[in-house]
Amino acid sequence: METLIGVNESVYIYGNSEAAVTAVDRVSFDVPTNSVIGVVGASGCGKSTLLHMMSGLLTPSSGSITYAGDDLYKMKDKKRTILRREQFGFIFQAYHLLPGLSALQNIRLPLLLGNKPIDKDYENRLCQTLQISQRLAHYPSELSGGQQQRVAIARALIMKPRVIFADEPTGNLDTAAKNEVFELLLECVHSFGSSLVIVTHDESVSSQIDTLYTMSDGKLIHKGGREN
Amino acid sequence: MRSILALTLHRLKRQKLFTILSILAVAIAMFLYTISGFMVSSLDSMTLASIERSGRFHAQIASWDDTLYHKLSDDKRVETTALNVGIGLLPTSGATSIHFEEWDATMFGMMGLELISGRLPGAQNEIVLDEEAAAFYDNPSIGATIRVSVPCMSATGEIIGEISDTFIVSGIAEKNALMGEVSHQVLAVIGSGYVEATFDNYAEFTRFISLRVFDVNSLGELYFDYGIENDIVYENQSLIDASSGAYSDSNPLSPLTIPLTIIVAIASILILSNIFSISHLSRIKELGLLRVIGMTNGQAYKLNMAEALLLSCIGIPIGLFLAHAVSGALLPSILIALDPEGSLVETEFYHLTSLVTISFAQVIQAIGIACSTVVLSSVWSTFRSRKLDPVKLFVNVPSDKQRRRITRSKRDGSFLSLIFMEISRDRKRTALGISSIVLSVTLFLVFLNVLSTASVDGRIKEQMIGDFAVYSVPQNGERIESWSKIEPQAVSALVDEYGLSAYTLRIIYDGDGPRAFVIDDVRFAELLQDANAGSDAQGVIAYIGCEEESVSIDGKEYPVIGHLDKTFPGVDSIYYYYLSEAMLATDTVPMRRVDFKVDDDNYDAVHVALNSVFGDSSSYSIGTYTETKAQLERELATLRTVIYSFLAIIMIIALINIMNTLYSSALLNISEYAIERTIGATMSQIAAIQLLQSVFLAGAALLVSIPLSAILIITLSNGSGLSVALYAAASAGTILACVAASLPAIVSLRRRPLIDTILRG
Numbered sequence: 001m002e003t004l005i006g007v008n009e010s011v012y013i014y015g016n017s018e019a020a021v022t023a024v025d026r027v028s029f030d031v032p033t034n035s036v037i038g039v040v041g042a043s044g045c046g047k048s049t050l051l052h053m054m055s056g057l058l059t060p061s062s063g064s065i066t067y068a069g070d071d072l073y074k075m076k077d078k079k080r081t082i083l084r085r086e087q088f089g090f091i092f093q094a095y096h097l098l099p100g101l102s103a104l105q106n107i108r109l110p111l112l113l114g115n116k117p118i119d120k121d122y123e124n125r126l127c128q129t130l131q132i133s134q135r136l137a138h139y140p141s142e143l144s145g146g147q148q149q150r151v152a153i154a155r156a157l158i159m160k161p162r163v164i165f166a167d168e169p170t171g172n173l174d175t176a177a178k179n180e181v182f183e184l185l186l187e188c189v190h191s192f193g194s195s196l197v198i199v200t201h202d203e204s205v206s207s208q209i210d211t212l213y214t215m216s217d218g219k220l221i222h223k224g225g226r227e228n
Numbered sequence: 229m230r231s232i233l234a235l236t237l238h239r240l241k242r243q244k245l246f247t248i249l250s251i252l253a254v255a256i257a258m259f260l261y262t263i264s265g266f267m268v269s270s271l272d273s274m275t276l277a278s279i280e281r282s283g284r285f286h287a288q289i290a291s292w293d294d295t296l297y298h299k300l301s302d303d304k305r306v307e308t309t310a311l312n313v314g315i316g317l318l319p320t321s322g323a324t325s326i327h328f329e330e331w332d333a334t335m336f337g338m339m340g341l342e343l344i345s346g347r348l349p350g351a352q353n354e355i356v357l358d359e360e361a362a363a364f365y366d367n368p369s370i371g372a373t374i375r376v377s378v379p380c381m382s383a384t385g386e387i388i389g390e391i392s393d394t395f396i397v398s399g400i401a402e403k404n405a406l407m408g409e410v411s412h413q414v415l416a417v418i419g420s421g422y423v424e425a426t427f428d429n430y431a432e433f434t435r436f437i438s439l440r441v442f443d444v445n446s447l448g449e450l451y452f453d454y455g456i457e458n459d460i461v462y463e464n465q466s467l468i469d470a471s472s473g474a475y476s477d478s479n480p481l482s483p484l485t486i487p488l489t490i491i492v493a494i495a496s497i498l499i500l501s502n503i504f505s506i507s508h509l510s511r512i513k514e515l516g517l518l519r520v521i522g523m524t525n526g527q528a529y530k531l532n533m534a535e536a537l538l539l540s541c542i543g544i545p546i547g548l549f550l551a552h553a554v555s556g557a558l559l560p561s562i563l564i565a566l567d568p569e570g571s572l573v574e575t576e577f578y579h580l581t582s583l584v585t586i587s588f589a590q591v592i593q594a595i596g597i598a599c600s601t602v603v604l605s606s607v608w609s610t611f612r613s614r615k616l617d618p619v620k621l622f623v624n625v626p627s628d629k630q631r632r633r634i635t636r637s638k639r640d641g642s643f644l645s646l647i648f649m650e651i652s653r654d655r656k657r658t659a660l661g662i663s664s665i666v667l668s669v670t671l672f673l674v675f676l677n678v679l680s681t682a683s684v685d686g687r688i689k690e691q692m693i694g695d696f697a698v699y700s701v702p703q704n705g706e707r708i709e710s711w712s713k714i715e716p717q718a719v720s721a722l723v724d725e726y727g728l729s730a731y732t733l734r735i736i737y738d739g740d741g742p743r744a745f746v747i748d749d750v751r752f753a754e755l756l757q758d759a760n761a762g763s764d765a766q767g768v769i770a771y772i773g774c775e776e777e778s779v780s781i782d783g784k785e786y787p788v789i790g791h792l793d794k795t796f797p798g799v800d801s802i803y804y805y806y807l808s809e810a811m812l813a814t815d816t817v818p819m820r821r822v823d824f825k826v827d828d829d830n831y832d833a834v835h836v837a838l839n840s841v842f843g844d845s846s847s848y849s850i851g852t853y854t855e856t857k858a859q860l861e862r863e864l865a866t867l868r869t870v871i872y873s874f875l876a877i878i879m880i881i882a883l884i885n886i887m888n889t890l891y892s893s894a895l896l897n898i899s900e901y902a903i904e905r906t907i908g909a910t911m912s913q914i915a916a917i918q919l920l921q922s923v924f925l926a927g928a929a930l931l932v933s934i935p936l937s938a939i940l941i942i943t944l945s946n947g948s949g950l951s952v953a954l955y956a957a958a959s960a961g962t963i964l965a966c967v968a969a970s971l972p973a974i975v976s977l978r979r980r981p982l983i984d985t986i987l988r989g
Contacts, residue, residue: 057906057982078910085908096903113909155907 003069004163004195005031005054010063012049012218023049025218026063031163036189036196040203041215047199048167050215054197055088055165056080085114089156089194091185093168095148097140097155103147104136107154114159126154129191130184146177150184157188164189166198182208251543254500258547258598368397493601500605504536536606537599544598548591665890665929666936669962673937673955890922890969898973902982915974922966930959 012024023046031037031054039047052058053065056072065072067087072080084090097106107127111118127133130150140148149169156164169185170178186208189196198209214222365374373396901914909917934955 078912081905081908081910084906090906096906098900098903100900109904110907113904113907113913159908 002033003030004033004067005197006064006066006069007031007050007054008064008066010050010053010060010065012046012053012058013061022218024053024060027218027220028063029213029220031195031197033162034193034195036186036198036208036210038205038209038212039197039199039215039220040201040212043201045215046218047201047215051165051167051197051199055090055163056084082114085110086159087162089159089161089164091149091152091156091164091166091169093171095140095145095152095172097148097151099140101139102136103132103138103140103143103151106140106151107136107158109155110159116159122160123158126157126188126192129188130154144177145172146181149173149177149181153181153185153188157192157194160192161194163195163197166196168200169198170200170202178202247539251539251546254539254543254598254602255546255550256496258544258595259550362397365397370397372397493597496598496601497605500602504532504606532606533603536602540599540602543602544595547598548595662925662929662932665926665962665966666933669929669933669958670937670940673933673941673958890925890966891972898977901973901977905977905982911974911978914977915970918970918974919967922970923963926963926966930962933962934959 007027007029009026009028010024011022011026014021014023025046027050029037039050041047049058053060056065056067059073064074067083072083075083097103098109101109107123108118110116124133127136130153132147132150132154135143135147135151140151143151149172153169156166164185166185170181173181182205185196185198188194198205203212212224213220214224362368368374897918901909901918905911905914937958938955
């Protein structure tokens, strides 16, 4: 399969001198198209930092991250921003919806920023799949955690991105909601033909992930998942 | 209490930006409080000095009779410490005589040149001369006899007699600082003390009396005791106020102090409230946690108050220091840079020291107001801290009330929804921001008006109007026309027409036209021409020492019909004091200078003439009309520069206040901007959102502040307002400040990792 994202000997160090902490230590792996990649590990092992580097939010201290063969961090900021908007989708543990916008406005926000027309059919299908059609007029503070995360997933998918980056997407949810949201996320990814890079500390999801990396002290130490 | 203090210090140290902003806001408030009082009092003293310099008389009684005069002279010899008596034009026919019955005058004289000073301690026909007068009479010894004589002329300029009397010098007293009224009238008795004399055969209409009363309360007594009707009295209210120390009560600037302080206080409270509330919101979880683990309402209250007071303790000294630095160092530096020799500032008109002094009372007052401002500013955030449910604070869940308030915006899918998202979501903060801008702009514009229009141009115009008052001399006991004033434009025309070099001009009408012009002291040639209502002069009064029978003025020969003092070709006016060789030769008048203002063409001739008489002397100086005018303009320019320096400071402060408020608000949005950036908003889009938000706030604020300022200014200035250009400049400055306030948040967003901004704000 074609390599969509390449992580090459990437390192990220927080702080400097004696207080420096190596969060990601010479990590290398590829994200193929139409795949589901998982990174699991204990809290503080560096998995979120790795995700942020892969998604163009955090410049690595050394090494490189490529997208479709182009180095993400050698691109100009504007090009990288447009790439994030059109090719990437983001889902965070804390949802990070804009509180001043309704659920529908939050979902449409990337379209608005990219000045893209609204594909009503796709939007309806997405909302029906995520079961939020009845809650679109509500504001984030009026939604439950599970509903907010579904809105965040819809926002991540509205631009039909090639990759979705999910950072502990079910971390704030109870077991029932967690399973429901995760299944919906996978369903969406498969339905809409995106790749998914998911960071989680919950290894119970490994059975549904194509390739699962285990991370410890900033290093990838194990490769598993359905393909392995 | 120690735990509260420790928590307070911890919070202030952790939130450095908030601490710095708060201290800055307190310091600015303190600076404004101090400097505004200082500015008003400085302008007070400048205006006061101006009034005192130009004031000629306290009251002028336009119609009086001998009975009144005698009553005045008899009864007021004790109560009235100074009394100037001027007698109008003499009748053209009939015998004229004056008899000095009794006097206690310190100074009197004739024709504006014949001045002696003295007082009579008891016996009739004895006089105590002051040093100046003694010098004039060649320092007579005690017991010597001097003869005081004044020429009498008709309205047509004809000498019709002489009034004289003989006195025995009974003593030499220190020089009295008073200067008698100098009048052009053919006969004028000028006394700055008590004078009693009998005037025979003087037509009633020719008389008026000028009172220069230093115990101003006696003015009222004079009116009351002698039944002088108010409608025949023209009072020089500015001078009366200045002399009585009541100037500050009547000064139009003084009432402004209170509204200015209120505006400064409200603006400061809003700005500080905004900063405190933003700090409160950003720490709401921390506060919730403290409440969950047992902090009481009282402790929450104390925590906020301690924080506010601690900030005051730092901000107030900084503000005080700034105010003193500006008034004590910056202002003199500006003045010295403008006027290295200090000739313009250190004059009898303006004293540098009076411009740079902030009184202790002003400092105490400012500290009190600043402390109150800080405490009031923290009330809202304190109230919120106490009222909110601790669990909700901790988890940051909006209350039912807050939920209901959430705007259900109809705008969707438009870029505007992003711009107005923040504005419409937190309406209180938006209102707070707009109010801060409104008050900053209003503050600036009102100060602009106070300092420029009301204080310099306006006050000078007002003063000029007063000095150039045109009034009529009553005829046959009836007023010919009411007292009226002329506009500055008319004054300018007169100045141009007559080539005046100073702005103290009095024009006397007798109903048929200008009877005479008095320009400072004397303007010889024109005086005689104008005294004949425009006809040619009958003759001139030559200077003492002039042996010619006629004098050529402007190519025309005039017969000499009287003698004054000296001859100085081309001299058209003498300022301040009569010049005599005796005066200049003696050290008894060391502080007095004689300034000759001459036409440019005659400068050399005058210089030669003066030099031949006096040699090189510091007792006189010669200035051409052009030089004199230029000096006045420089003096005004210096004043204006000082005022505009103040304005620049006020403008910078107002802009900092606006920036402070908007910057604080922009920082609250930064996490949301980072989210937008993450999902694909470019920096230019974020910048556009933030800038448009700021411009909207500025626009909304200007819509309120401009009309508000205009109303305030027009009300306070009695109808005069600022020019449209100044309003436009203030508006442009406000919009620029709002835009500039957006930049730090945008720069911060660019420089920090996005994920860091999302997680930590």
